[in-house]
Amino acid sequence: MTLLEATDLEVVYGSRCHECLSSTGSRAGTNQCVNCGSVVACARADLSLEPGDVLGIVGESGSGKSSLAELLALEQASEATVRGDLQYAGYDGNLLEIDYQTRHDLRTSEISLVHQHIRDGLNLEFTGGGNVAEKLLSAGHRSYADVRERVSDLFEETEIPVDRIDDRTNTYSGGMQRRVQIARALVTNPDLIVLDEPTTGLDVSVQARVLDMFRRVQREENVATIVVSHDLSVVRLLADRTLVMRHGRIVESGLTDRVMEDPHHEYTQTLINSVI
Amino acid sequence: MGYVAVTAGAEIIERAEELFEKQRVAGEDADLTVEQIDGQLGRLTDQAMSEGGLYAPRLAALAVKQAQGDTVEAAFLLRAYRSTLERFDETAPIDPSDMVASRRVSPAFKDVPGGQILGATKDYTQRLLDFGLIDGDPTDPTEAWDLPEEGDPEELTNVTEVLRSEGLLHEPDAPDVDQPADTTRESVTHPADRDEILQELARGETGAVTALGYSALRGYGQVHPTLAEVRVGDLPVRIEHPYTGEEVTVTRTRVTESEAVVPVYEKRENPQFAFGYGLTFGRNERKAIGMTILDASTQLETAAEPAENPEFVLDIVDGLDSFGFIEHLKLPHYVTFQSILDRIRAIRSRANSNDGHSERQPAESATDPTGDND
Amino acid sequence: MTELPTSSDDTGSVATDSVDAALQSLDDEGMVGYNYAYLDEHTKREVRRSMLKAVAIPGHQVPYASRPMPLARGWGTGGIQASLSMLGPTDTFKVIDQGADESVNATNIRRLAETTADVATTTDTTEADLIQSRHRIPEEVLTGEQRLVLQVPIPDALRTVDASDAANRRRHGHRNYGKMWVHLYENVVEYGEIQIASRYPTMVADRYLMDPSPIPRWDVPKLDDADHLTILAAGREARIYAVPPHTAVEPLAFEDRAFTVERFPEKSCHACGSTDTYLVEVSEELGTDDAASFETRYACNDSSFCEKRREDPDLQKDHHLERDEVQWGPMTADADAGGESS
Numbered sequence: 001m002t003l004l005e006a007t008d009l010e011v012v013y014g015s016r017c018h019e020c021l022s023s024t025g026s027r028a029g030t031n032q033c034v035n036c037g038s039v040v041a042c043a044r045a046d047l048s049l050e051p052g053d054v055l056g057i058v059g060e061s062g063s064g065k066s067s068l069a070e071l072l073a074l075e076q077a078s079e080a081t082v083r084g085d086l087q088y089a090g091y092d093g094n095l096l097e098i099d100y101q102t103r104h105d106l107r108t109s110e111i112s113l114v115h116q117h118i119r120d121g122l123n124l125e126f127t128g129g130g131n132v133a134e135k136l137l138s139a140g141h142r143s144y145a146d147v148r149e150r151v152s153d154l155f156e157e158t159e160i161p162v163d164r165i166d167d168r169t170n171t172y173s174g175g176m177q178r179r180v181q182i183a184r185a186l187v188t189n190p191d192l193i194v195l196d197e198p199t200t201g202l203d204v205s206v207q208a209r210v211l212d213m214f215r216r217v218q219r220e221e222n223v224a225t226i227v228v229s230h231d232l233s234v235v236r237l238l239a240d241r242t243l244v245m246r247h248g249r250i251v252e253s254g255l256t257d258r259v260m261e262d263p264h265h266e267y268t269q270t271l272i273n274s275v276i
Numbered sequence: 277m278g279y280v281a282v283t284a285g286a287e288i289i290e291r292a293e294e295l296f297e298k299q300r301v302a303g304e305d306a307d308l309t310v311e312q313i314d315g316q317l318g319r320l321t322d323q324a325m326s327e328g329g330l331y332a333p334r335l336a337a338l339a340v341k342q343a344q345g346d347t348v349e350a351a352f353l354l355r356a357y358r359s360t361l362e363r364f365d366e367t368a369p370i371d372p373s374d375m376v377a378s379r380r381v382s383p384a385f386k387d388v389p390g391g392q393i394l395g396a397t398k399d400y401t402q403r404l405l406d407f408g409l410i411d412g413d414p415t416d417p418t419e420a421w422d423l424p425e426e427g428d429p430e431e432l433t434n435v436t437e438v439l440r441s442e443g444l445l446h447e448p449d450a451p452d453v454d455q456p457a458d459t460t461r462e463s464v465t466h467p468a469d470r471d472e473i474l475q476e477l478a479r480g481e482t483g484a485v486t487a488l489g490y491s492a493l494r495g496y497g498q499v500h501p502t503l504a505e506v507r508v509g510d511l512p513v514r515i516e517h518p519y520t521g522e523e524v525t526v527t528r529t530r531v532t533e534s535e536a537v538v539p540v541y542e543k544r545e546n547p548q549f550a551f552g553y554g555l556t557f558g559r560n561e562r563k564a565i566g567m568t569i570l571d572a573s574t575q576l577e578t579a580a581e582p583a584e585n586p587e588f589v590l591d592i593v594d595g596l597d598s599f600g601f602i603e604h605l606k607l608p609h610y611v612t613f614q615s616i617l618d619r620i621r622a623i624r625s626r627a628n629s630n631d632g633h634s635e636r637q638p639a640e641s642a643t644d645p646t647g648d649n650d
Numbered sequence: 651m652t653e654l655p656t657s658s659d660d661t662g663s664v665a666t667d668s669v670d671a672a673l674q675s676l677d678d679e680g681m682v683g684y685n686y687a688y689l690d691e692h693t694k695r696e697v698r699r700s701m702l703k704a705v706a707i708p709g710h711q712v713p714y715a716s717r718p719m720p721l722a723r724g725w726g727t728g729g730i731q732a733s734l735s736m737l738g739p740t741d742t743f744k745v746i747d748q749g750a751d752e753s754v755n756a757t758n759i760r761r762l763a764e765t766t767a768d769v770a771t772t773t774d775t776t777e778a779d780l781i782q783s784r785h786r787i788p789e790e791v792l793t794g795e796q797r798l799v800l801q802v803p804i805p806d807a808l809r810t811v812d813a814s815d816a817a818n819r820r821r822h823g824h825r826n827y828g829k830m831w832v833h834l835y836e837n838v839v840e841y842g843e844i845q846i847a848s849r850y851p852t853m854v855a856d857r858y859l860m861d862p863s864p865i866p867r868w869d870v871p872k873l874d875d876a877d878h879l880t881i882l883a884a885g886r887e888a889r890i891y892a893v894p895p896h897t898a899v900e901p902l903a904f905e906d907r908a909f910t911v912e913r914f915p916e917k918s919c920h921a922c923g924s925t926d927t928y929l930v931e932v933s934e935e936l937g938t939d940d941a942a943s944f945e946t947r948y949a950c951n952d953s954s955f956c957e958k959r960r961e962d963p964d965l966q967k968d969h970h971l972e973r974d975e976v977q978w979g980p981m982t983a984d985a986d987a988g989g990e991s992s
Contacts, residue, residue, distance in 0.1 A: 100824060123832075127839065130832045137831035144838055144904035166839050286761055289754065355718040360690075463713045463888035466816040587814055597886045600723025601803070607725065607755055608748045611785045611951060614930045615847040615866040618912040623841045630842075 001089055002048055003191060003224050004072070009045040009084035011067045014038025016081055024248060026267065031062060031248040041067035041080065042248045051089075051191065052222040056239030056256060058271070060230055064248040066116065066196055069228040071096075073113035073194040074103050089191075108139050112185035114178075116197040121181045124170040128160065131169055132184045139188055154183040159213050175206040182214060186221065193218075195227040199234055211237055232275055236260055244268045300344045313337040322530075322558025323347045327595050328354030329460065329479040331529045331557050348481065348595045355596060368514045368523050372533055372555075373437070376429045377509035384504045384537065390432035395508060435505045436535045439549065445537065446548040448575075466587045473574055473586055477567045478555055481595025488593065489566030492573050492583035499573045499583075501536035501552055508532050508559050532556050534564040538572045550575065687734040687767040693717055697735040697890070701881055704892035709854030710822070711805050716888040721758065726784060727885030729801035730759055733782045734767060736797065742770045744778035749786040749928070749951035756784070773954045776970040785848075787869040789927050789952040791968045791978045792878040794895060800863045802884040805891065807851040807861040827859050830902065838907050850909070852901045854893060859902075868911045868928045872979040873899040911980050919950040922959035926967075926981035927952060 012020060019035040021043055031040050042064035049055055059065045070077060072086070074095065086095040088106075095106075107113075115121035122131050132151045141147050155162045158179040164172065169180060178198065185193050198214070199207040215238055218225055227238050235242055235256065242259045244252040244267065252265040263269045302308070314321050314337035321336040328336070328351035336354060343349035379395025382388045394400075439445050448470065456471040464472050477485060492499045510528040517524045537549040552572030554564040570589055579585035592598060685691065700714035719727040726747075737743060743763050747756040751773040759782065760771050772778050775788040784801040792798060808818040811829045821827065830851060837845045848864045852873070862870055863882055873880060873893050880893040893899060903909040918925045929948040936943045950956035958965055966983050968976040976982060 104824065104826070123829075126832055127836055129839070130836050133835050134828050134832045137835060138826070138828035142905045144835070144907045147835065147904075286757055289758060289761075352718075352722065356720050359718045461715045463715050465713055465819075466814075587816060591815075596718070597723050600725060600727075601886055602724075603722060604724030604803070607784075608753060609785075609864075610930050611748045611866055611928075612848040612864045614928075614951075615868075615912055617931070619845055619847045622843065622913070623845065626842050 003051045004049040005087040007085040010043045011041040012081045026246045026249045040248050054225045054239045056235030056242040057228045059245035063245040065228045065245050109188045111192045112190045113194045114181045118177045127166050128180050129165040135187050158183040192224045310337045324350035326557040327351035330354045330358045348599045373434045375509040375511045377507045379508040382435045382505045384502050480593035482563045484593045485566040488583045489569035496581040497583045501538045504535045506534045532564040534568045536568045694735040700890045704890050705894050708897050709858030709860040711889040711891045716885045723886035726801045728883035729782050732799045732883040737767045741779040744781045747784040750953045785864045787872045789955040794877040796878045798880045800882045802863045802882045805884040805889040807859050917948045920947040922956050
């Protein structure tokens, strides 16, 4: 049973005229419409995900990978027009058209997003434990002891020192803050996690440890994941399959190994060869 | 057996009022008349009118007298009185260029159509205490002036109109309602529209408006305006005549008006100035200018600083709200204080009985000895 | 935006043909120049409409145009407007502040109502049709015939976690109270229990989070499934909200960190001996030559009930009712879930 099935997804900032799609994309070499000036962040995107799958999305800045990831995580892009069809296991209808309450419930318990920028994902004034607890409390858990225990478990899972659980999140290191985000994303046992540039702002050695931790947790919990990154090594480490995006379009897709070893699209080839 | 309680019948309140009145009673000196206050302490009455939102110079002077000079208290009296009055009508919108200005300066330009008119001001003089005033000096220093014949007041071109005609001023979006809101009749909900913001600022406490405007200039904000114009003068009050339907002028109000341009370009392709506006009853230049800064600041998209956050500004700028809430702290609060004492004692006794163990034990089991709830 | 009709259509307004006449009429006639119950009819209607809306949506804050009153903002102008909009000449009115009828603020409010609304007043809770109170709910059980008006300084329970009204309104609209729950969680982390003293956040009809006003926690259970209507009014903040009769009101708490009321272990009222009422401490100097020696005694906060108890120490809080099993706050005899062990 497929977990997620997306067809013809599209995110456009601006008025969107009839020439938007034809004048943008990989061949056109731009994501900005010549006619009306709208930015076509992504278009004609199809993808599907099975439970437990890890899907990578790579591309450079402006490729549309973050827009696509946020769309799949049901984030509300307020100024953009969104189109397409998004089907999710256990829910009838197009998830892009659901009401506020269902969207909120889904994002609380089933689909988690780890934001690229810490400030969007965490409240730095709360304690680290408080940030993770918030998800549980919003989902209706009312036993302090149970909440406390689950939060401590998550701290251990994500390798954050448990004795820091009651310190303010703004006293944590960057790596620890990223781990809190991941702990928060996992705490309600979601079916799907979207990681948006998970290594942003982290030192190289810290990156490796955080990614190793996530890989372990993902395998243990078998949680489906979409990982978005400009960094090929991140995707290579985590993802079974990979999509390559450029100027808002998916230009290549396939098993990660195959895409990395034997890229078909010339852009992918450039990308792979550019890695130092 | 003594029953301890704080009692204060009506009699005690009356006594307190009488004591307060005693402070004002002239005793052997001559009682200040309302005309004296309006005439010789005009700034006080102007401030009371501006914060009370009611243009009535003699009533304002009476309020100032009753309040012993406390402008917020005087504004309070005026607002309370105002709320009992029947509203006959609303004026027609007035074009500020209809003002007969007794003072008009434009810092933006060296010279402007109509000229820079200093008017009555002490801005450029030194602040030296004039001991000669102790015994009073009733002579009018302008009596000796050699004035030309009286003519009609000159039309002063509004400086911002000059900028508008060149297309340099950003025009705000047209409002999507026909009538401006009346915030004395409908309470403000946020996000507030510009007409609501301007009304609240116009009635705001002078100190608050000045302080917040200062904060924006001081560095807690982006708005460093250039004043296009500051005017003091008489603005006509016009209504539709109930019989003929024509617009007629029924009276004039003295106002201070201020307009500023802000070099924050609204659009890159077609750069224009942003624009701030201020208007108060009576002469009160620092409040009008402060209002201008706050109008411009609150229109910015970002609200990075307090002066730019419309919710913050509107919440704190009203003198009667702030005065009332601050002074209400003098009311008895012993019921809630008892509740607070209960909390701190419970926490301290829990801390002591834990005997040095850290309270922050994960998954500590809860035992509540009194477990009272429904 | 609806066009509001111009002010009052009554005949009792002050003379306005000239300033002199206005000053004259006010001076001579005092309150006679004002409408019944001070406010004009239009204002009263608007306040009542807001109250009806508040009753229709329990716990939801309804904005209304709070009028300037002869008392300062912060001194109960919201409560007064609510009371004056409801009072009629046959009503009996009780006003208390901090539980006392004789306190300065209560006396002043009572004066205004007596003069402008010509109502009878009382200190006996069981005799009142309308009770306006600052920070307490009386000890004696209120019935379905009575109305309670509570004075509210800060109408939004979420103000503790976010100062922005706009953001909080969105949270209320979406029933999104996660931030308040984290606040409670962090309270327990810091202090071992929920540290909130008064203004305890409560859920009304399982839908809106409400600030019950600065009543002590002792009084919060009285709002749950009450027989009477409670109106909560904030003048400076210009909001009205309500708890209709028989509405569920539940203070926020964890299953294992229950809501607790204030405790007075082994204390009793020194005047009437009660051990089942909300007490306040009173410190007195001992009349000896000992410098700075104080004695702390406790007294019932509800002074009119205390007076009754001094006559009859066994008087129950529901003595004026004929039925049993009244649920009314901690330690009301026959209340379900009992009271504290003292």
